[in-house]
Amino acid sequence: MKQKEKLAALIADALDSASQAGLISLADKPAVSIEVPRDTNHGDFASNIAMVLAKPLKMAPRQIAQHIVEYLTEDSMIEKVEIAGPGFLNFYLRLDWLHRVLAAIEEQGVTYGNSTSGQGERVLLEFVSANPVGPMNVVNARAAAIGDSLTRIMEAAGFVVASEYYVNDAGNQTQIFARSLEARLLQIEDPSATFPDDGYPGDYVTDLAVRLHSEHPEVVAMASAERQEFCRSWGIDQMVAAQKEDLRSFNVEFDVWFREHRLHQTGALGEVMSILDNKGLLYESEGALWFRSQAFGDDKDRVIRKSDGAYTYVTADIAYHYDKLKRGFTKLIDLLGPDHHGYIGRMRAAVQALGYPADTLEVLILQYVSLLRDGQQVKMSKRAGEFITLQDVVDEVGRDAARFFFLMRSMESHLDFDLTLASEQSSENPVFYVQYAHARICSILKQAEDVGARVLPVKDVDLSLLQHTSEAAVLRKLAELPEEIAAAAEYREPHRVARYALDLAGLFHAFYTHCHVLGEAEDLKHARLALVNSVGLVLRRVLTLLGVSAPESM
Template sequence: MTPDELSEALSAALAAAVADGTLALDPTAVPERVHVERPRQREHGDWATNVALQLAKKAGTTPRALAEDLARRLAAHPGIRAVDVAGPGFLNISLDAAAAGELARTIVEAGPAYGRGDSESGKKVNLEFVSANPTGPIHIGGVRWAAVGDSLARVLEASGADVTREYYFNDHGAQIDRFARSLLARSRGQEAPEDGYGGEYITEIADAVVADAVAAGDPDPRTLPDAEAQEVFRARGVERMFGEIKSSLHDFGVDFDVYFHEDSLHESGAVERAVERLRASGHMFEKDGATWLRTTDFGDDKDRVVIKSDGEAAYIAGDIAYYLDKRERGFDEVIIMLGADHHGYVGRMMAVCAAFGDTPGKNLQLLIGQMVNLVKDGKPVRMAKRAGNVVTLEDLVDAVGVDAARYSLARSSADQNIDLDLDLLARATNENPVYYVQYAHSRTAAVDRNAADRGVARADGFEPALLDHPSEAALVGRLTEFPRIVAQAAELREPHRVARYLEALAGDYHTWYQQKSQRVLPYPDEEVTDTHRTRLWLNDAVRQVLANGLGLLGVTAPERM
């Protein structure tokens, strides 16, 4: 019996109590789905619910009385072994082994679909993440967003959302000019400007720009007047740098559906249109020769200049136009993932959202990520090579590999600082969380291979009632939680919940595997029985859920380690 089936049974019991007059409750108040959850203490049963406490007052009865009535009705339901009423009216429900163990077959037959749901269906989501400026390689903070953002997109899609991954290509403004000047200076053997960019990559990009121009039959940009040369290095340099960024992300398992160019907002007149729309709504005003947005009306700490007194658009103007552009493209929810230094951005952008008549926190959601520190031999470490003193995506992948990098960055809440122990992540031990989970999957695959050699086949028999050992009950119970964990990760925008679940599942599997009395494989001279075959179903159910969960994190599920 799955949690959904138990939820339906509880709803049916409530509806029956209303129908026979036992429960004086409006039929429309009976929930279609009753929330059930795993008890904190295993001895309290397989599932628990507080629905009696929620509905008793509306029904004019006590929670305890309602719980006792529901317990009597549920006790006769096939697959339910016992129902106990605890405290003021909690229901603790225990399933019989056959009803619980049936989940193993459900999972295996569902395959990759197990864990997918519809909690986010009908939502068209624009998820913007990474969006590093094309002025250098992706640094460690951007790498964290690459891992978390792509995992969140996968989790949302698994929950039914229509997700567009978007990269905001910042090719407009002062930082691009500084990048171009830095390339030009380096190409001529000069020091970078005081406000420019350093690192070996600047030399590499500058040399590539010169080679590309000459190969195309264009003049050597180093010989051109400064203004013309700078424009060549700007255009070709940004294109070359962004190509490297795309390639690095692709190798990291992250690809985007849309690369949105900031320049297009200014060239298309999108900024002007957004300003006029806000002006027509009465939210703009003129002061000191500048045009302001009255964001204090929507909770911001001060009003914001949108068009400066010299007629130039302020930085927020592009943000306003970009948000409106996303909404006009039909996205119901706009999620933007920002770095640790963007806390001040939240208030003003939520005010912009409200000024357009939208709901902050729903139509616009801003996620702030915290810092990543690298540790080796117990001490902070800098591994940067190409980018001066900045640790890049390539640095991290070179040190621990894609799987370990992605998993370790996605397994913690994004709003927490994290320390990545490079020694630990490179180690093939149970203390390494990604190894621990991947090893569990490879162990399930090894069991499959050995079972085939010993003549144990799922197709020959399945008796779920045989899964009656405490370690099997714990394992089945953990497997039932996976769909709820995925839905919760999507709702809360917290993909790290999937990683932590996988670690718990791997622990339960390793415990079960190590129980000699719970062998899947018969001894050499032992007859193959339904017990062996049924345990193989359970083994393969674990294998499927581990693979599904790792897939949501963009991490491979190895067959051998």
């Protein structure tokens, strides 16, 4: 944000001058922070620098502030400066700094809000990665919404991000899945065929079996081992395809779908094991091979190869993360469910053991979702194969509402998701509040066009006519977008963007009721059209970052 930097520089200069004049004795240059006050009565920007310096300078904050103001060089941007409260410096800017925001938006278009704060760092963001042996649940849905938006937001903030889905298609559970599918297949011809005790009970397995039976009738007659392998391979492919489809309908697409079995095929597990072994980080005990992960801060050492000779999932995960690192990513972000928090220590250890800094791996844990319907918690039983899936949620409340609800809250909050509220097409639903603002804007612009009132280039518009407080409030909000996106990216907090969308929509609605556009005098009309047009563009921008549609009419 240019204004902030400029004000910080002005203050730093003033401190220098005051120091040279002998009024204060400054050892080294302090970091000057500028913030936007919560209360607009406190100016456009404020600094707490005088309070921060009170201690080192052994001087009253307000006195320091007084010296700063005395030595502050005149700047055309500043209307006035006040010393307030315990020693805040409140800056009131001339209104035209806000008007310049519209020029910036016009110039940058859909890239307005972008920044370079990510400095082109190459990030791999892995999320969802649900097992391909069952439908995705609501936590997967939450992860999908958050991961996808975070990808978009970080890209806007100058990171180079690849999104990736890790398919666990090599584990134990794929065998259980294969046997379940096989049993359902055999039951079609022989209802008395047995179903495994630990099999997956869901209807989706039966549905798959019916399809398998009609598409590949020859499978039933295969030898058992061959038949089971067919069920495994075909079934997993179908599940992955279905997951892709479900996610696409949720407006989530991944750059890469990474199959675990590839790691096994290419010998990647053996490769990481020899790396660890060469560093003396493996040892045998009780017939198993262990990774000395405690040496890197993990709670306990981890089994790498079981006593029966099979690898554990950890081994594949280490190989997977090594693969990511070898692809040149300097930051690996794993977005995981709360049941995986114990996994952080061992993967951090692995990354370090492989010779990379511990903070190369960043694990984001999102918390559970409680589904409510009519205020009552929805009961689910995974064992009985009865639970609400990602697709159920999308079907019931719609893609936009579902995404917005997941994105409104910070990921570490235990989310109460009220299906009744989210599916209501009413004022109670926040997603409509934002979309409605956009629809109103489109309506104005369309009617303006109908009467031949075009949105003019801002250089041809007298923006100084935008004097109303509701106009200034909207402009202020528009000006905040770049740092809002940068902060959401830096802290990995997409909910900031959802909040921003709600704030901007609210300020626009207020403007809408207080200020008319069409039917005003020509100059004012064009000034307001420029404002309205910019808000529309920014709303579209933030809704896109959230993966929510921006309807032109509602």
